[in-house]
Amino acid sequence: MPQTSPNPTMKVSSRGANRLKEGHVWVYRSDIVSADGIPPGAVVTVTDPRGKPLGSALYSSASQIAIRLISREPITDFPGVVRQRIADAIAYREPIVHNTDAYRLIFSEADFLPGLIVDRYRDILSLQILTQAWDSDSLRQALISELNARLKPESIVERVDPRVRELEKLPARPSGLVHGSKTATVITMNGVQFHYDGLEGQKTGAFLDQRENYAAAAQYAHGDALDVFCYQGAFALHLAPPCAQVTAVDSSRPALEVADQNAILNRREPTQPEIEWIEANAFDLLKDYAASGHQYDTVVLDPPAFAKTKRDLDAALRGYKELNLRALKMLRPGGILVTCSCSYHVSQADLLGTLAAAALDAHKTVRILELRGQSRDHPILLNVPETSYLKCVIAHVSN
Numbered sequence: 001m002p003q004t005s006p007n008p009t010m011k012v013s014s015r016g017a018n019r020l021k022e023g024h025v026w027v028y029r030s031d032i033v034s035a036d037g038i039p040p041g042a043v044v045t046v047t048d049p050r051g052k053p054l055g056s057a058l059y060s061s062a063s064q065i066a067i068r069l070i071s072r073e074p075i076t077d078f079p080g081v082v083r084q085r086i087a088d089a090i091a092y093r094e095p096i097v098h099n100t101d102a103y104r105l106i107f108s109e110a111d112f113l114p115g116l117i118v119d120r121y122r123d124i125l126s127l128q129i130l131t132q133a134w135d136s137d138s139l140r141q142a143l144i145s146e147l148n149a150r151l152k153p154e155s156i157v158e159r160v161d162p163r164v165r166e167l168e169k170l171p172a173r174p175s176g177l178v179h180g181s182k183t184a185t186v187i188t189m190n191g192v193q194f195h196y197d198g199l200e201g202q203k204t205g206a207f208l209d210q211r212e213n214y215a216a217a218a219q220y221a222h223g224d225a226l227d228v229f230c231y232q233g234a235f236a237l238h239l240a241p242p243c244a245q246v247t248a249v250d251s252s253r254p255a256l257e258v259a260d261q262n263a264i265l266n267r268r269e270p271t272q273p274e275i276e277w278i279e280a281n282a283f284d285l286l287k288d289y290a291a292s293g294h295q296y297d298t299v300v301l302d303p304p305a306f307a308k309t310k311r312d313l314d315a316a317l318r319g320y321k322e323l324n325l326r327a328l329k330m331l332r333p334g335g336i337l338v339t340c341s342c343s344y345h346v347s348q349a350d351l352l353g354t355l356a357a358a359a360l361d362a363h364k365t366v367r368i369l370e371l372r373g374q375s376r377d378h379p380i381l382l383n384v385p386e387t388s389y390l391k392c393v394i395a396h397v398s399n
Helices: 014-021 078-093 137-151 162-167 208-220 234-239 253-265 282-291 310-330 348-362
Strands: 009-012 026-028 032-034 043-047 053-059 065-071 102-107 116-121 124-129 155-158 176-179 184-189 192-197 223-228 243-250 275-279 296-301 331-341 365-372 391-398
Touching: 009 014, 009 053, 014 026, 014 053, 043 065, 078 102, 078 137, 102 184, 102 208, 116 137, 124 137, 137 155, 137 176, 184 208, 192 234, 192 253, 208 234, 208 296, 208 331, 208 365, 208 391, 223 234, 223 282, 223 310, 234 243, 234 253, 234 296, 243 253, 243 282, 253 275, 282 310, 296 310, 310 331, 310 348, 331 348, 348 365, 348 391
Parallel strands: 009 043, 124 155, 223 243, 223 296, 243 275, 296 331
Antiparallel strands: 009 032, 026 065, 043 053, 053 065, 102 116, 116 124, 155 176, 184 192, 331 391, 365 391
């Protein structure tokens, strides 16, 4: 006999049903036919307009993404499913994560635990809850207990995004320790060390999605290097060994102070160049440097997301073009450009088109060395394009 689910039933429109049948895992609020009496964060059985079951999902009563599918089958033991998914996420990374003790452990939809992020920073885990279902005390404690049992971290820190909690209509909650007493450690990526504080910095504390791109950039970097939007210095520190001189720019003084501490942590060879840290607006600085004839052999552009929504796309592309145009003008013949976008709404084709237009305006010839994305610990779910967001182009530039 087919297994039945004790969970409440939620009917979706034909459009929502087709979206799930085509492999996506989201249904938007506009495609919910009925949600009467279903509590926020519930596990629900999703059906098409005729009542045919489509799977089990997490329901949000507040988000525009009302349903996030977690299984194509009925679920009778959600905590048991969560335990197995955590084990699967850990096992998935064992053969693909190398040369680091800092990586993404659970990547929301891509690890079939939608709305949940867990990052590992050596002996500290950083937990981020992005939807109503994971916020219940029982599930929160089950998560912490399972992570403790499997990974035995010294501490678990919860990083809270106030905007997400507001959108999900969840009560305000501060970031803080949920297990242990340690919030700071030293992590290693590709042999480079970094200070990490679980309650400071952007995202969950570091940009782990760029880890493999840091190493790739270092393979091509040479001469005088410029790292723009350097944050806490990850690209710059990877560029320092192969380069003669490195200048790194960011508008955040606190980030640059951490970057300088990271540089001290990695200063092992007296011949290795000291990195020059500059606090400045990147657009203004690039404009001034290009106008004054500054020249570099390697330039890295790793800006924040310019297009947080689709409406921002045109303005974002103008921003990317300006950055790349300035960088191309400053590159010597034979130079290396590493240019990135973490905006999901900016496709790889968009970024390459912007780079091509900038190259024409700069009268430069650009040859693509590598087209890259996010590190493999941030897996991409083929039928969920939103899981693929980071683009990184490494290019050779000549006159």
